[in-house]
Amino acid sequence: xxxxxxxxxxxxxxxxxxxxxxxxxxxxxxxxxxxxxxxxxxxxxxxxxxxxxxxxxxxxxxxxxxxxxxxxxxxxxxxxxxxxxxxxxxxxxxxxxxxxxxxxxxxxxxxxxxxxxxxxxxxxxxxxxxxxxxxxxxxxxxxxxxxxxxxxxxxxxxxxxxxxxxxxxxxxxxxxxxxxxxxxxxxxxxxxxxxxxxxxxxxxxxxxxxxxxxxxxxxxxxxxxxxxxxxxxxxxxxxxxxxxxxxxxxxxxxxxxxxxxxxxxxxxxxxxxxxxxxxxxxxxxxxxxxxxxxxxxxxxxxxxxxxxxxxxxxxxxxxxxxxxxxxxxxxxxxxxxxxxxxxxxxxxxxxxxxxxxxxxxxxxxxxxxxxxxxxxxxxxxxxxxxxxxxxxxxxxxxxxxxxxxxxxxxxxxxxxxxxxxxxxxxxxxxxxxxxxxx
Numbered sequence: 460x461x462x463x464x465x466x467x468x469x470x471x472x473x474x475x476x477x478x479x480x481x482x483x484x485x486x487x488x489x490x491x492x493x494x495x496x497x498x499x500x501x502x503x504x505x506x507x508x509x510x511x512x513x514x515x516x517x518x519x520x521x522x523x524x525x526x527x528x529x530x531x532x533x534x535x536x537x538x539x540x541x542x543x544x545x546x547x548x549x550x551x552x553x554x555x556x557x558x559x560x561x562x563x564x565x566x567x568x569x570x571x572x573x574x575x576x577x578x579x580x581x582x583x584x585x586x587x588x589x590x591x592x593x594x595x596x597x598x599x600x601x602x603x604x605x606x607x608x609x610x611x612x613x614x615x616x617x618x619x620x621x622x623x624x625x626x627x628x629x630x631x632x633x634x635x636x637x638x639x640x641x642x643x644x645x646x647x648x649x650x651x652x653x654x655x656x657x658x659x660x661x662x663x664x665x666x667x668x669x670x671x672x673x674x675x676x677x678x679x680x681x682x683x684x685x686x687x688x689x690x691x692x693x694x695x696x697x698x699x700x701x702x703x704x705x706x707x708x709x710x711x712x713x714x715x716x717x718x719x720x721x722x723x724x725x726x727x728x729x730x731x732x733x734x735x736x737x738x739x740x741x742x743x744x745x746x747x748x749x750x751x752x753x754x755x756x757x758x759x760x761x762x763x764x765x766x767x768x769x770x771x772x773x774x775x776x777x778x779x780x781x782x783x784x785x786x787x788x789x790x791x792x793x794x795x796x797x798x799x800x801x802x803x804x805x806x807x808x809x810x811x812x813x814x815x816x817x818x819x820x821x822x823x824x825x826x827x828x829x830x831x832x833x834x835x836x837x838x839x840x841x842x843x844x845x846x847x848x849x850x851x852x853x854x855x856x857x858x859x860x861x862x863x864x865x866x867x868x869x870x871x872x873x874x875x876x877x878x879x880x881x882x883x884x885x886x887x888x889x890x891x892x893x894x895x896x897x
Contacts, residue, residue, distance in 0.1 A: 566768020
């Protein structure tokens, strides 16, 4: 509805485009600093503060509609996204490990993504009647209320933090007590089925190295409990946490690869959702029925979120997580390209299948990243992956515009071209797996 709000207050196309640029830029600039803050102090606090900032922005749009108010609202909205990116994944992963459910991280994250998609679909369905009853004021009030509800829910998230310098997150135990490396394969120098691995042997750390005793929770967690999983290190501070994250990125090749994989998987298909209405219209669907077909596409994405945990567990059980991810990307790319080129209703259904596959692949890539991070800067490194996704999204927007304007391609052909990068990424994943001995 905000596009209509802008148009009704006389904003030009250039002004609207500049607002989108401000939105993207604010998110990119705040992504990594907020991730380091979350690691150094409190991830839950950022998850509570983010929705409050977005609520203030939406209220500003309704109470004082003008270009500068819209710009300020987008800055606040971008900050909300930056606060959640990295902090949410890091908090979820470490609390899952602490509860002995680290192997269910992908399942939980996928269900959360599915719930978010269903929430967007529901808001699309009720936006028109709410607007008909109360106009922009009613839509704005509903948006503010949903943000306040999100902040309230975030206060109920558990957060157990440790103050041990150099604290690392322990890896999940594998079958027969052996340690399982992040890619689902035995660590170097030992098999998962052999004798119990020393949990201190992480990234070349020799047995007997001191990882520090569990420390009390910081005040924000509301208490301490023995045996808490180690989290961010408050003693490092913001700058120290940022340096620790960059140091882990430089020192660990697997972390670098996982950070790059997230935007490689998510940026392209995540950008195409902005153009799905044009694709549906190009397929011959009448404008009043376009939203129904968009629901079909996003139902596929929601189904992918629900299936992500099951797919991840099967890949881990078969010890071929990289192969599963590569197959998902290749199959989804074929479905996306075919769906775009068909230019029919059946093609739209194929695009929905592709979005479902890409959603699964995105969750797997994000889980892969969390499993590879062992230092205290988990949210910081996840935020770096988020910056890569943001920059990739901007690049896709530019490339899509060139495909339509300079190359003269229709939306279906442009979707097919956008599927090609995934056909390059898939064999690269398989080659990396072979190099790793998998």
